[in-house]
Amino acid sequence: MTTPRYTPLAASLPATVPFVGPETQERGRGAPFAARLGANENVFGPSPDAIAAMQEATGDCWMYGDPENHDLRHALAARHRVDAGNIVIGEGIDGLLGYLVRLTVGPGDAVVTSDGAYPTFNYHVAGFGGSLHKVPYREDRENPAALFAKAAETDARLVYLANPDNPMGSWWTGAEIVAAMAALPDGCLLVLDEAYVECAPDGTAVDLPADDPRLIRFRTFSKAYGMAGARVGYGIAAPGLVTAFNKVRNHFGVNRVAQAGALAALADDGWLSHVRGEIAAARDRIGAIARDNGLVALPSATNFVTIDCGRDGAFARAVLAGLADRGIFARMPFAQPQDRCIRISCGRSGDLDAFAAALPDALEQAHNQAQG
Amino acid sequence: MTTPRYTPLAASLPATVPFVGPETQERGRGAPFAARLGANENVFGPSPDAIAAMQEATGDCWMYGDPENHDLRHALAARHRVDAGNIVIGEGIDGLLGYLVRLTVGPGDAVVTSDGAYPTFNYHVAGFGGSLHKVPYREDRENPAALFAKAAETDARLVYLANPDNPMGSWWTGAEIVAAMAALPDGCLLVLDEAYVECAPDGTAVDLPADDPRLIRFRTFSKAYGMAGARVGYGIAAPGLVTAFNKVRNHFGVNRVAQAGALAALADDGWLSHVRGEIAAARDRIGAIARDNGLVALPSATNFVTIDCGRDGAFARAVLAGLADRGIFARMPFAQPQDRCIRISCGRSGDLDAFAAALPDALEQAHNQAQG
Known part of the structure; x- marks a missing residue:
């Protein structure tokens, strides 16, 4: 052996x-x-305030970061006008996607994404044995209607949609996505990756109650906030789903200095x-x-x-x-x-x-x- | 639904x-x-050099960290006189333990640890459905002979041993552990957590070839190196096991600033x-x-x-x-x-x-x- x-x-x-x-x-x-x-x-x-905050926090890095990410979670909740119980913070969206797939996808479970969309999501789905179904882009945009129809056809656990899209840079309005979600099948969670939304025209972000159980929205400090190397991403979702991350996440996984930097970055509009x-x-x-x-x-x-x-x-x-x-x-x-x-x-x-x-x-x- | x-x-x-x-x-x-x-x-x-390196690197945190952790991995390999292919770096030992359990433990698979040993290891074993068997401490020390006997009895995939031990602070010499490993059953990997070994007397670390397939040794920058909040841990193991981590790890998960800090810390003896x-x-x-x-x-x-x-x-x-x-x-x-x-x-x-x-x-x- x-x-x-x-x-x-x-x-x-x-x-x-x-x-x-x-x-x-x-x-x-x-x-x-x-x-x-x-x-x-x-x-x-990043914001000069964020750089200053991180430089100051390096001296504190002998301490583990707060495993509840309390201060950042509450600041994000205030920013998005949701409860702190709607926010989960992790080691970038990549880390959170891994936890989400682990929570929801077992061997053979169906997942839907676009052919050519974010490969790290596919990596996680494969890593937990999920069965990935791909829908082609339409006119260089992800195709929500086709994605949700494929999700219904395959009884998918998750459907991934990046808005704005990577790698094409294309986008839908939030209202268009909400309208398309009428066809999202029961039991399928929409994984809405809004990593780039701060770079997009107003109205691109989906405007739905944070408690809506049909979706989780992912945001990050890696793009518009300029902190890719810090590894701070977050999800906005219903409290039950946020709590579920606590069953599997690396509780002390977010760098303490990065938490301080993200907090300062968020405050510098x-x-x-x-x-x-x-x-x-x-x-x-x-x-x-x-x-x-x-x-x-x-x-x-x-x-x-x-x-x-x-x-x-x-x-x-x-x-x-x-x-x-x-x-x-x-x-x-x-x-x-x-x-x-x-x-x-x-x-x-x-x-x-x-x-x-x-x-x-x-x-x-x-x-x-x-x-x- | x-x-x-x-x-x-x-x-x-x-x-x-x-x-x-x-x-x-x-x-x-x-x-x-x-x-x-x-x-x-x-x-x-941490070393003042590490603080300075991290402060300087904050300005670079718009870049993702090197997903291969190349420079730190090579510096660690030189320090431990092993090949870079024997080193895997991750988001603290906690993160690496999660990946290791994911790679090796499925529902119902047996894992052995000491009753009262590191709860985060148990958390990961439970999180992947493993069946945890616990062995009591003996005279406030972990009991390698009893751990390995229990591993043989239960056909365990993994046996966890922290040396020095947390929470008791007790320890065995590396030679004593190597001698006990003669009874480690075939097919069972020894997870040797040496997080505190830099604080221990000379001879506490196990001295075995890095290619020995029977064990993985975990080390960290969180303890003697004073960088718990940075989230940098590493494993030393045979190349096949190191490569296996690449199947599941969050490749961009290690903070870029932390990589720079760990590199500087390692150089400041x-x-x-x-x-x-x-x-x-x-x-x-x-x-x-x-x-x-x-x-x-x-x-x-x-x-x-x-x-x-x-x-x-x-x-x-x-x-x-x-x-x-x-x-x-x-x-x-x-x-x-x-x-x-x-x-x-x-x-x-x-x-x-x-x-x-x-x-x-x-x-x-x-x-x-x-x-x-």
């Missing part, structure tokens, strides 16, 4: 990872990237407005760079812009490789036909200057490869 | 938590504790020596305070001292409550007969002054309650 003995499920899982980090690519190429525009991070960074403006300007600039190269930038309600390279996935992959050769870290959608695109995170002027300088050569290289 | 639908296992789990945090108690009593001596935190804190000295002095002082009050301090190889209050669990609980009333946060063992003790983390002079001032009254109050 070999040691250790894995569960049959664990033994069956592939050793793949949802994403390769840019640091891995940098080690492979032997040089750092000139512009880090691939992970939808927010290069404009001025910085959030500033960042929104920077993001909007960077989106425009990325759109202009695309047009200058004969490409089409898709509309975006996020902190990235998805650019249609106009040909197939092989061509877009070649463009991406050409950008990487020139020091630009970017990523692209995984699924056809969205993989005709590349995805560029909003950057500072210098980052986008570097992208603008690299793109023509990367495109030419990709064209030459396609003809060669 | 209610929404969400939980798995049968999730529905069956209690909503209890392994530990109540001191912040929760502080909110309950309406005042902060004067001395925080209950969670085996290291009040002497001078600070570690300093802290070891402070801990040793604090252990002596706690022992003296116990003696001054007619109590017996147990020998300790950790950053806490367990004090035998000489009566039963009810009496020790009353002492603990009396200490809390006087602003001293402490904890105590859960299981009989170890629950005759209270557990005091090593503190600064001022913390221990406060403890020394509070203990006589807390004891008197407990005696009066016992007689009343």
Whole structure:
């Protein structure tokens, strides 16, 4: 008998990872990237108040963080005009998605998502033995009606919908999603990933009572708040579901310094407005760079812009490789036909200057490869 | 049908938590504790180099942390003279224990631990439906021979052993554990929790090849390195087991700032020596305070001292409550007969002054309650 003995499920899982980090690519190429525009991070960074709060809190890091995340949970509840009992905080949305899938999905249970949507959600579903059913995008948007119909057809436990969407940057209004939810089948929880919603037009967030048992909304400090490395995400849901997380979560898992930083970030609305403006300007600039190269930038309600390279996935992959050769870290959608695109995170002027300088050569290289 | 639908296992789990945090108690009593001596935190804190590294890294927290934890993993490998492929890093030992149990324990699978040992391990075993078999302490020490015999008897997947032990502070030499491992049954992985080993006498750590498939050793930056709030723990194991964690872990789950801090902490051996000295002095002082009050301090190889209050669990609980009333946060063992003790983390002079001032009254109050 070999040691250790894995569960049959664990033994069956592939050793793949949802994403390769840019640091891995940098080690492979032997040089750092000139512009880090691939992970939808927010290069404009956290509020200076949040940085100051974290710097001050480092001296306190000999203490475990509050396992109830009390202060942050209450501040978030006040912000969203819900009860603290409607808020669960975890190690990023990624961590919370893992806990949610663990609570609700066993071997063979059906789950629905869009083909090409967030791979980390799929990783968790596979990791707990769920059976994943995928619905295609429609006109580069997730398709709520088709998702909910597939959920009914498969008796799904969960249906995942990111709004705004990653990787396409597209979105629905909150009202459109609420209307579509009339077809959400009984017993199926809507996992509404609103990671990018602070970058989106007003009205994009769903406006429903927090106690509505049909959905859980996920938010994060990783995107508009500029704290991806801090690992603080949260869910807004009915109290029963929030309490259920306490059965399985790593109670002391949220970094104490990060809790202090998130609390300060949440209080600095001025910085959030500033960042929104920077993001909007960077989106425009990325759109202009695309047009200058004969490409089409898709509309975006996020902190990235998805650019249609106009040909197939092989061509877009070649463009991406050409950008990487020139020091630009970017990523692209995984699924056809969205993989005709590349995805560029909003950057500072210098980052986008570097992208603008690299793109023509990367495109030419990709064209030459396609003809060669 | 209610929404969400939980798995049968999730529905069956209690909503209890392994530990109540001191912040929760502080909110309950309406005042902060004067001395925080209950969670085996290291009040002497991290290396100043680690604090400086974390303060500098806060500005980079817009970036996700390296999901491979490459630099820290390689530094740890060099420190332990193993390959980087023998090291897995996670969100504290707590997080890694959860992943390990998930990989190896399914519903009904047997797991062995000591009655009164680390409750968070038990929490994870219950959380994945494992069947927990408990072995009593012997003379206030974990009993490797009895643990491994119980593992053979129950066909256990995992056997948990903390060395040095929490909550008793007792320990075995590494050589004694290696000798006992001759009786470790085939197919059973030894989960050797060495969280406190940097506080212990030389020779307490097990000295076995990292590729030995019979065990995984857990270490942490939470104790001697003074970074409990940072959430960085690691495991040393055979490469196959390390790779298996990649199937289930939250790849981006380790805080970027914490990675930088741990790297700097690991490099500052001078600070570690300093802290070891402070801990040793604090252990002596706690022992003296116990003696001054007619109590017996147990020998300790950790950053806490367990004090035998000489009566039963009810009496020790009353002492603990009396200490809390006087602003001293402490904890105590859960299981009989170890629950005759209270557990005091090593503190600064001022913390221990406060403890020394509070203990006589807390004891008197407990005696009066016992007689009343």
